[in-house]
Every structure is written in structure tokens, then in C-alpha cells.
Amino acid sequence: PLLLILFVSCWALAADKADKPAATPKYDAKFGEKYLKDTEKNFLDSFNHLSDAQLKFKPAPDKWSVMEVAEHVTKAEDMFNQMVTEQVMKSPADPEKAKQVEGKETGILEKVPDRSVKAQAPEALKPTGQWKTKDELIKHFKETRAKNIAYIKDHYPEMRQHFMDQPPAGLLDAYQWLLFQGAHSKRHTAQIEEVKADPNFPKK
Template identity: 45%
Template sequence: MKRVFLLASAIMMLSFLVVDPISKKERNYAAKFLKETEKGVKDQIRGLSEAQLKFKPAPDSWSIEECVKHIAASEEMFWQMMEGTVKSPANPEKRGEIGMTDDQLIQAIGDRSTKVKTNEKLMPENLKYKDTDEAFESFKKDRDKLMEYVKGTKDELRNHVATTPVGMLDSYQLILFTAAHTNRHTQQIMEVKADPNFPK
């Protein structure tokens, strides 16, 4: 009887050691951030005319349509990067090389006062989408896939660290980066709409 009691106690102790790879708070925060930033794009482009979608404040500026195409292509690329990172062996020893907290990362990516030249492959003129609708549908498809992943993943996101253009990030931060990047270009869309010459 004593052995049975000890065995039951050991099983109970082990069950407490099986923890979620990310906390409930982290999971909910990422899911909410992804949902909000998807809605942000949708709200900003809803009801716009062809002239409004293609308007450029300056010859070297992006139109709203080009912003959406860039968002869509980036979403696909970020998903592939994140998926590749979690499929690679865990490397928690690299966590010490991460230079930003989650909040600092979101603030840095969302800061439009710092201009960043994008990867040549993600320039609007090099992308496959024929129009805004096609680009947004692609974005939504990848975003839905990422949101489902966040809600149910058992991957140890904090223990898979990758090298990115902004430094070392763990896989959870790659998800936050994805949403923050969407927010960055939603702000850009809003800037285009605020231009005094924006078609009425």
C-alpha cells in the first residue's frame, strides 16, 4: 500500500512539471496582437477605390496597394522562418544573445521614425499578387494559419532562437515581430491616406 501511495505521489509531482511551452498570458497576448493587426489592415483598406489604392504621395513612396502586397509577402516569409526555427534543434543556450525584450521589439518594429530598406525580394514590384484583394486574401490565409498555430502549439517557442536582421530572437518573438511588422505598414497606409493629395 505504501508503494502504491509513493507511486501515485510521484506521478502527481511529475504532472506539475509538465508545463505549457508558453504561458497562457503569452499565448493570449500573441493571439490578440495577431488578430488586432489583421483587423487594422482590413479596416484601413475597406471601401477604397482603385485610384485611392494606387495613389502614391511621391514617386519613391509606396501606394496602399503596394503596402498590402508587401505585408502579404512578408507574412508568408515570416511564417516560413518561424516554422523552420521551431523544426530545428532547440538551442536555449542562445537565449543570452537575445538583445530585446518582447515590448522593446514591438516598439522598435512599430517605430516609423526609423526608416528601413526592405529586402529586394519583398519590394512590391517583385511580388506575385495582381491586386490588393489577392494580396489581402493571401495575407489573411497565412495569418489565420499562424493564429491557429499560436492557440494550439506545444513547441518550446522560447527555446528555439534564430538570427534575424534585428538580432537574435526566440520563436515567440518571431510571432510578435510578424504582428508588429503588420502594424508598421498599417501606419504607412494611414500616412498615405492622410496626404493632402489623396483622392477623395
């Protein structure tokens, strides 16, 4: 249910088979590990140097601060870890479904970070001040992201045989769901940069 609410207005095209570029990447364990590491670095680099005033600045009363965006991403990281390890991978292996999800990686990586399409987060993933300091949040995010990276390393290609169908993203395998979260963190890294670009953003 959380995924349905989180992605219903934003990801309708995310898992579609996008037009393939001339050279399609090899979507394997190495690619997945690197993508999660790269998106982690960019996410953390976007705010780990900011002051408390900068972290708490809100462009408007109804907009999230950088700290709130970071909390949302961290909560989603936990949710995806739980979903993949406790639900998707515990479903019966069904290799025959592989053809149905072939090529969806490109759509995920292109569509999910696209902030021209807006979405509303479910209540469970909205910021509530769960982590009192930036350092606590970063520590927690790093721990969960490390688990997700290790999971790809330890369970690929088995991940390609377990699936979950979540409208509107549709059927994805366990590997693709973790790519989805990497792309989700990339999306919100861009949101953090938007907050920082606000003319009223504190200088320090």
C-alpha cells in the same frame, strides 16, 4: 539574408530590452494570438474600403501606393511564416538560451512600429503587382496570418525553446519572431494612414 537587409537600418534597437512599464504584459500564447488578430484587423481596416484609384495613388514617384504597401506586408507575412516553421522551429531546442531573450518582446512592440526610423525593403519583398486585386491580396494575407495565429496556439510554449540569431535584431525565439511580424504589419498600417493623409489623396 532577407531579414538582415530588411531590418538592418530600422530594427537595430528593436529587440533590445526596453525599459519595462510598471505593468509588463504576460507574453504568452493568448497575448500573441490577440496581438496578431488586432494588428490584422487594423491593417485590413486601413484599406479594405478603398477604391482602385485610392489604392493606386502614390504621394510621390518614389513612394509606395497603399496597394504596394499592402503587398509588401503580405509578402513579409509569408516570409515570416516560412522562416519560423521551416527554420527556427526545426533548429535544435535550446532552453538555456531563454534567459538571453527574456524581455525582448517590449522592445519589439515599441521599436518596430516606430516610423521615425526608416528602412529599405529587400528586392524579394518589394511590390511587383503579385496580386491583381485587393480581394485576392486580402484573401492571401488572411490565410497566412491565420496560419501564424494557429501556430502560436498549437506550438506554445514549445516556441520558446527554438531560436534564430539575425543581426541586428539578434537572438529571438520563434514566438518573438511572429510578434515581430505583427509589429511589422502595424508599422506599415501607419504608413498606409500617411498615404491616405496626403492632401492629394483621391476623395473616392
